[in-house]
Amino acid sequence: MEHQDNISEKFKTFVVQDAPPTVYYIPDFISEDEEAYLLEQVYKSPKPKWTQLSGRRLQNWGGLPRPKGMLAEKMPDWLQKYCDQISSLKAFSGKAANHVLVNEYKPGEGIMPHVDGPMYHPTVTTISLGSHTLLDFYKPLSSTQESVEPETEESRYQFSLLVRPRSLLVLQDHMYQSLLHGIQPRCQDTLTDAVRNLSSAADAGGAVAGDTLPRGTRVSLTIRHVPKVIKTTFLLGKK
Numbered sequence: 001m002e003h004q005d006n007i008s009e010k011f012k013t014f015v016v017q018d019a020p021p022t023v024y025y026i027p028d029f030i031s032e033d034e035e036a037y038l039l040e041q042v043y044k045s046p047k048p049k050w051t052q053l054s055g056r057r058l059q060n061w062g063g064l065p066r067p068k069g070m071l072a073e074k075m076p077d078w079l080q081k082y083c084d085q086i087s088s089l090k091a092f093s094g095k096a097a098n099h100v101l102v103n104e105y106k107p108g109e110g111i112m113p114h115v116d117g118p119m120y121h122p123t124v125t126t127i128s129l130g131s132h133t134l135l136d137f138y139k140p141l142s143s144t145q146e147s148v149e150p151e152t153e154e155s156r157y158q159f160s161l162l163v164r165p166r167s168l169l170v171l172q173d174h175m176y177q178s179l180l181h182g183i184q185p186r187c188q189d190t191l192t193d194a195v196r197n198l199s200s201a202a203d204a205g206g207a208v209a210g211d212t213l214p215r216g217t218r219v220s221l222t223i224r225h226v227p228k229v230i231k232t233t234f235l236l237g238k239k
């Protein structure tokens with residue numbers, strides 16, 4: 001452990017106590033002006049930059065991660081700034097963020113439970129813009145089906161996190177490696193006791209268990225480090 005290039009002390013005060021290791025949740029990580037600027041840049045991107053999936057659209061920046069490596073593409077300055085900021089907080093054990101996925105969810109949209117997998121350094125950092133969401137966590141399908149009861153999404157559900165606009169969420173360790181995460185395609189969220197980061201007023205933005213929050217359009221920036229990169233002579237700056 002001593003040799004590990006550990007996450008910044010600044011993060012440590014933001015650890016979510018009532019969740020498995022490890023979640024850091026930093027409310028108001030960016031200002032309203034930064035949020036507006038980032039949204040402007042996302043929506044200024046050329047139309048072909050968007051990929052429409054069922055239930056969300058996305059933009060991929062930095063290159064397409066593939067098992068054999070990511071052919072690196074230049075990160076635009078407006079995203080590089082946040083890659084640098086989060087890397088300097090040692091979110092990726094001292095490595096530099098080099099990949100950003102922008103997801104846009106309209107009310108009623110979501111993402112199926114999944115794991116982010118081994119192509120990334122096992123930390124995902126997410127800046128949220130425009131609206132809150134609830135991120136839901138599930139235990140994986142058991143490899144040996146011991147019980148006769150079939151496992152359902154409902155039976156595998158563990159807990160949720162309230163993710164507010166302008167926040168930064170950092171998932172590592174068990175939260176990244178073992179649990180699945182997803183967003184239910186809903187137009188509003190009722191905060192139950194299963195939401196684990198409501199205890200601090202700053203985290204919850206005044207919301208309390210029992211409240212129902214209507215969803216707006218949410219844009220998330222998931223910022224990651226892809227260890228395996230294929231560098232091209234073009235990117236090495238040969239003239």
Ligand SMILES: O=C(O)CCC(=O)C(=O)O
Pocket residue numbers: 101103111116126135181220222
């Ligand atoms: O929008 C989010 O916060 C989650 C996105 C996500 O899970 C992913 O892109 O892998």
Ligand SMILES: [Fe+2]
Pocket residue numbers: 114115116181
């Ligand atoms: Fe994910």
